[in-house]
Amino acid sequence: MHNRYLYYGGEDSVVEAEIALLRENGLEVDILVVKNPTGKLSQFFYLLVEFFNIISFFKMLLVIKRKSPDVIHVHNWHYVLSPSIFWAAKLAKVDIFYTIHNYRLLCPSGTLFFDGKLFLDGVHQKFPWAAVRNRVYQNSSIASFFLSFTLYFNQLINTWAIPKKFIFLNSFMAEYMSKSKLQLRVDQIFIKPNFVEVMNVSPDSPTARSGFVFVGRLSEEKGISLILEVFSKLSYVITIIGDGPLNSIVMDYANRYDNIKFLGFLDKKEIIVQLSKAEALIFASIWYEGMPITILEAFSCGTPVFASDIGSLKSIIRNNVNGLFFNPNDGNSLMNLIEMWKSLSLGEQTSMFRSTYKIFNDEYTPEKNFEIFRLLYGLEDGK
Numbered sequence: 001m002h003n004r005y006l007y008y009g010g011e012d013s014v015v016e017a018e019i020a021l022l023r024e025n026g027l028e029v030d031i032l033v034v035k036n037p038t039g040k041l042s043q044f045f046y047l048l049v050e051f052f053n054i055i056s057f058f059k060m061l062l063v064i065k066r067k068s069p070d071v072i073h074v075h076n077w078h079y080v081l082s083p084s085i086f087w088a089a090k091l092a093k094v095d096i097f098y099t100i101h102n103y104r105l106l107c108p109s110g111t112l113f114f115d116g117k118l119f120l121d122g123v124h125q126k127f128p129w130a131a132v133r134n135r136v137y138q139n140s141s142i143a144s145f146f147l148s149f150t151l152y153f154n155q156l157i158n159t160w161a162i163p164k165k166f167i168f169l170n171s172f173m174a175e176y177m178s179k180s181k182l183q184l185r186v187d188q189i190f191i192k193p194n195f196v197e198v199m200n201v202s203p204d205s206p207t208a209r210s211g212f213v214f215v216g217r218l219s220e221e222k223g224i225s226l227i228l229e230v231f232s233k234l235s236y237v238i239t240i241i242g243d244g245p246l247n248s249i250v251m252d253y254a255n256r257y258d259n260i261k262f263l264g265f266l267d268k269k270e271i272i273v274q275l276s277k278a279e280a281l282i283f284a285s286i287w288y289e290g291m292p293i294t295i296l297e298a299f300s301c302g303t304p305v306f307a308s309d310i311g312s313l314k315s316i317i318r319n320n321v322n323g324l325f326f327n328p329n330d331g332n333s334l335m336n337l338i339e340m341w342k343s344l345s346l347g348e349q350t351s352m353f354r355s356t357y358k359i360f361n362d363e364y365t366p367e368k369n370f371e372i373f374r375l376l377y378g379l380e381d382g383k
Contacts, residue, residue, distance in 0.1 A: 001060075001085060003076045004035040010293060011101045014194055015075050018373075021195075025370050030067055032060075034080045046079050047146040051153040053082035060088035071377055072096040074163075078104060079147070083154045086162040097376065098163040099192075100173060101290050105160070106180055108147040109136040113221050113287035124181060127152045155181065165190040165376060169291035172312035176288075190376060193316075194291045195369040198361075201276045201301045209353075211237030212306075212338070213278040215271055215294045218244030223284025223308060223329065228253045230331050231260055236338065238282065239274055241266050268297075276301040279349070280341065283307040286329050291316065296364050302357035306337055322356035 002015045015031075022029050037043055046053070064072075072089050074081075074096060089096040104110040107122045108131045119136060122128030128148045131137070137144040154160065166188050168174035174191050178184045212231075216222045224246055231238040232253060239261045240250055254262035266274070271294075275281060281298040288311035295305050295316060305323040307313045317323035324341065327333035341349075362368070373379070 001032045001072060001074045001077075001081065002034075003078055003081045004033060005076075006036055006038060010290075011076055013293070014099075014101070017195070018369075021366050021370055022373065024366075025373075030069070032063055036078075036080055046082075047143055050079045050082045050146065051150040052084045052087075053080070054084065056081045057084035057088050060085045061092060064088065064092040064094055069094060074098045075101065078110075079150075083150070083159045086159050090162050095164045096162060097165045097167060099167040099169075100177065101169070103173075103177070103288065105151060105182055106177065107131050107136065108144050108151070111221070111287055116220050118287060122148075126155070126181065160184065163188060167192050167376065169193055170312045170315040172288075172315040173290065192369070192372045192376060193364060194293060194296060195364050195366050196293060196296045196300055198365055199272050199276075199297075199300045201272065209277060209279045209303075211239060211278060212280050212282050213239045213241065213274050213303075214282050214284075215241045215275070215297075216283075216292075218242050218246040218250055220246070221285060221287045223286050224250065226284050226286075226329055226331055226334065227282055228260065230334050230338075232257050234335065234338065235259055236342070237261060239263060239278070241271060241274060272297060272301060275303050278303055280323075281305045282334075283313065284329075284334065285313070286310065289313060296360070299356055299360035299364060302353045302360075304352050304356045306334070306341070318359070320352070322352070322359050 002012070004012055019029050019031060037046065072094055074085065077083055077085060086096060102110045103112045106112070107119070107128055109119055112119055112123065114134060114136045119134070121130035121134075128151065132141055132144045132148055135141045135144050137147050160182050166177075166184060167190050168177070169191075170193060171191055174189050178189050214224065214227055218224050218240075224240070227238060227240075228250065237259045240254070241263050243265045250262050254260045263274070275298050281294065281303055283292070283295060283305050285308055290312065298305050299322060305317050307317050307323055307325060308328040309325040310328045314325075317325070319325050324337055326337045
């Protein structure tokens with residue numbers, strides 16, 4: 001089950017990839033997808049009833065009766081589906097699994113990021129009044145209140161005790177959320193990373209790689225401003241791929257500095273080409289990421305990641321093995337890291353390319369991910 005947002009995003013691509021993976025391995029998969037409405041009146045109605053959408057509850061029961069599923073796997077319920085679907089599964093006595101893509105169960109922001117910095121004020125409040133006051137959801141105190149009430153109400157009625165497993169994308173998310181006000185049981189916690197297809201790009205010699213690359217949304221939380229500031233002071237090339245609200249600022253820097261190349265939005269195949277030619281992916285986020293597909297795509301090319309030492313990135317990247325860390329939002333730290341990298345011998349750089357590629361093959365391929373699915377669902381051989 002999946003509730004799409006208004007615009008296609010990373011969660012949607014993960015859902016599609018997982019469905020394809022399960023079907024390729026012989027499992028029968030049906031999917032119930034809904035999409036959030038565009039009209040303001042409809043949006044308000046669904047937010048109003050989100051705490052327990054009775055329509056979604058009965059729709060879920062009908063789906064279960066018609067399909068007789070062995071398991072139900074939920075990726076997103078916000079906001080048309082609502083948490084009522086968990087109670088329908090409980091009533092029907094069907095095991096339900098829930099993949100956590102963000103931090104919405106802790107705060108209406110979903111990202112724990114607001115006004116250009118981490119926003120953790122509401123994380124430990126039973127009712128996240130701080131989020132309401134700051135209008136962290138859709139810049140609306142009313143919308144923030146109703147979403148906060150949804151979280152509070154379902155905490156009270158123990159909705160989050162229903163899922164058999166909460167599937168976290170990495171160990172940081174699992175630890176951070178399991179120690180929160182959610183009070184998850186130890187047996188509910190399960191870690192399953194995202195995955196990407198094998199690109200058949202072997203790690204080349206450092207002499208075949210040149211420059212660095214950024215891939216992502218051109219927005220403040222992604223640290224693009226820091227990257228522009230740093231590379232405007234260096235002679236090394238940075239290739240920037242993506243689109244977003246800071247597009248015009250990136251274009252301005254690219255026009256002023258020859259070493260800053262801006263390619264705009266590219267498709268996946270073109271991104272892989274750029275990643276395979278780069279010395280490293282620069283990932284300068286200043287918020288708590290989930291499991292960025294861009295990082296896995298870099299790994300699939302044997303390309304290490306130079307990342308902010310923050311949040312889940314510390315549980316995805318192994319320092320001096322498949323990447324290096326710098327202090328978040330610290331230009332000097334990133335600059336020193338790049339200079340340190342350039343001082344390494346060809347042999348030392350090659351070692352990191354190879355270890356990055358090995359870790360990808362050991363942990364992030366479709367085959368490895370299906371092995372984790374088998375464990376998650378309790379599948380037996382031949383079933």
